Amino acid sequence: MKLFDAIVVGGGLVGAAIGYGLGRAGMQTALVDEGDIAFRASRGNFGLVWVQSKGLGAPHYQRWTRRSADEWPLLAAELFDRTGVAVGHERPGGLHLCLGEAEFAERSARMERMRVESGNFGFKYRMLGHDEVAAMLPGIGPAVTGASFTPYDGHANSLALLHALHRGFVAGGGSYLPNRRVTDAAAATGNFRIGAGGEAIAAPVVVLAAGLGNAELAPVFGLSAPVVPQRGQILVTERAARVMAMPTTTVRQTLEGGIMIGDSQEDVGFDTGQRPDVMAAMARRAVLSFSWLAELQVVRAWAALRVMPPDGVPIYDQSERFPGAFTANCHSGVTLAGAHANVFAAMVAAGALDPMMAPFSARRFDVPAAA
Amino acid sequence: MFRRRPEPGAATVAVVVEGRDVRVPDGASAAAAVLLAGLAAIRDTPVGGAPRAPYCLMGVCFDCLAEIDGIPNRQSCMVTVAPGMRIARQRGRRAVDAE
Numbered sequence: 001m002k003l004f005d006a007i008v009v010g011g012g013l014v015g016a017a018i019g020y021g022l023g024r025a026g027m028q029t030a031l032v033d034e035g036d037i038a039f040r041a042s043r044g045n046f047g048l049v050w051v052q053s054k055g056l057g058a059p060h061y062q063r064w065t066r067r068s069a070d071e072w073p074l075l076a077a078e079l080f081d082r083t084g085v086a087v088g089h090e091r092p093g094g095l096h097l098c099l100g101e102a103e104f105a106e107r108s109a110r111m112e113r114m115r116v117e118s119g120n121f122g123f124k125y126r127m128l129g130h131d132e133v134a135a136m137l138p139g140i141g142p143a144v145t146g147a148s149f150t151p152y153d154g155h156a157n158s159l160a161l162l163h164a165l166h167r168g169f170v171a172g173g174g175s176y177l178p179n180r181r182v183t184d185a186a187a188a189t190g191n192f193r194i195g196a197g198g199e200a201i202a203a204p205v206v207v208l209a210a211g212l213g214n215a216e217l218a219p220v221f222g223l224s225a226p227v228v229p230q231r232g233q234i235l236v237t238e239r240a241a242r243v244m245a246m247p248t249t250t251v252r253q254t255l256e257g258g259i260m261i262g263d264s265q266e267d268v269g270f271d272t273g274q275r276p277d278v279m280a281a282m283a284r285r286a287v288l289s290f291s292w293l294a295e296l297q298v299v300r301a302w303a304a305l306r307v308m309p310p311d312g313v314p315i316y317d318q319s320e321r322f323p324g325a326f327t328a329n330c331h332s333g334v335t336l337a338g339a340h341a342n343v344f345a346a347m348v349a350a351g352a353l354d355p356m357m358a359p360f361s362a363r364r365f366d367v368p369a370a371a
Numbered sequence: 372m373f374r375r376r377p378e379p380g381a382a383t384v385a386v387v388v389e390g391r392d393v394r395v396p397d398g399a400s401a402a403a404a405v406l407l408a409g410l411a412a413i414r415d416t417p418v419g420g421a422p423r424a425p426y427c428l429m430g431v432c433f434d435c436l437a438e439i440d441g442i443p444n445r446q447s448c449m450v451t452v453a454p455g456m457r458i459a460r461q462r463g464r465r466a467v468d469a470e
Contacts, residue, residue, distance in 0.1 A: 138469040239417040239444070240465050241466050241467055257418075292467050
């Protein structure tokens with residue numbers, strides 16, 4: 001049996017970022033990856049590094065996502081130095097477009113509540129009218145009543161990020177173990193065993209970052225990860241000259257020029273199929289937002305499954321029964337890559353999560369209903 | 372799903388490829404016209420600027436992108452020729468009129 005300092009289960013963005021951070025902290029780390037039969041949320045991403053809408057009613061999540069966006073430039077630069085892979089990160093701020101007065105009023109209320117909940121931490125935002133938005137993003141349609149803006153938002157090439165994290169992990173001495181679906185797992189404090197792909201490995205530290213697979217794996221380690229799939233569909237157009245100076249929540253232009261449209265949240269179970277009616281609704285709203293989009297041809301489209309906790313807020317946990325076992329679960333593998341690589345991994349390497357992570361524990365779902 | 376290719380007939384359809392007059396058989400694709408014109412490339416890639424010519428001829432590789440009758444980024448292998456069609460080189464990204 002091969003022994004490591006740490007085993008990370010899951011080779012997507014969450015697992016790769018944590019594995020990369022553990023390796024950088026000097027731990028001999030194995031990254032166990034299921035293979036192309038997995039749902040692979042990390043290959044279906046929209047690519048936002050997004051802050052402005054995250055953490056309503058959960059200020060700890062608001063701080064965490066902002067912390068990650070702050071870490072992003074450091075991570076991107078370090079990955080480029082270590083791997084030569086440019087992840088295309090930009091942070092020009094971002095807009096959430098509102099169509100109609102009702103959406104604008106609802107967004108205004110949401111953003112103000114975010115600001116109030118941020119307390120002394122602060123939350124800078126502005127609600128912009130149609131003309132102000134038009135000055136920032138030419139070609140918005142007449143249906144756009146306005147937008148919310150925060151300077152915290154940005155975007156990146158999420159496939160390049162996944163590639164860079166994997167290269168950086170291996171370059172740092174990590175052992176990438178592909179095509180290994182975990183078939184058995186055994187927990188004992190200081191001795192976690194993972195059987196996958198016909199071989200067994202062991203380590204005193206294990207991090208479960210298997211996306212939707214965490215739901216089944218976590219209980220073995222005295223943990224809980226009640227995540228469910230939420231489908232999102234994406235459309236991508238032909239490549240066009242740079243026309244968008246900043247991303248919006250549902251439409252962004254990649255560095256290479258394609259326009260991505262991602263605007264669906266569907267509870268359909270483990271179904272990665274595409275639906276023409278949903279694609280049409282996404283395209284319709286995108287064209288209402290940007291009139292010029294009607295001219296562009298869609299050249300690719302896909303669907304993927306988000307890893308969604310019941311309340312939409314990430315779950316980070318450490319096992320009380322088996323210290324050394326951790327979980328990380330979220331639907332924002334791109335946005336949170338900075339925090340996972342630079343903050344969360346350091347906590348795991350130190351042996352325990354920081355007390356500030358306590359509100360993210362899955363124990364929040366165990367509160368008994370009031371009699 | 373499958374459709375028989377037309378029997379190659381006489382080159383009767385006159386099109387213009389990058390300013391050159393080319394005659395191609397009825398039912399041929401615009402990519403075929405590009406190849407018959409003997410061009411070494413019909414587009415430049417949008418990121419690296421590398422020259423490309425029709426390759427897969429079945430709508431997959433996007434290397435035959437051309438501006439056809441004023442519409443940019445068309446997959447010329449998927450477009451059937453019509454008399455007078457104008458096929459021009461696709462130079463990098465298409466333009467967008469956002470005003």
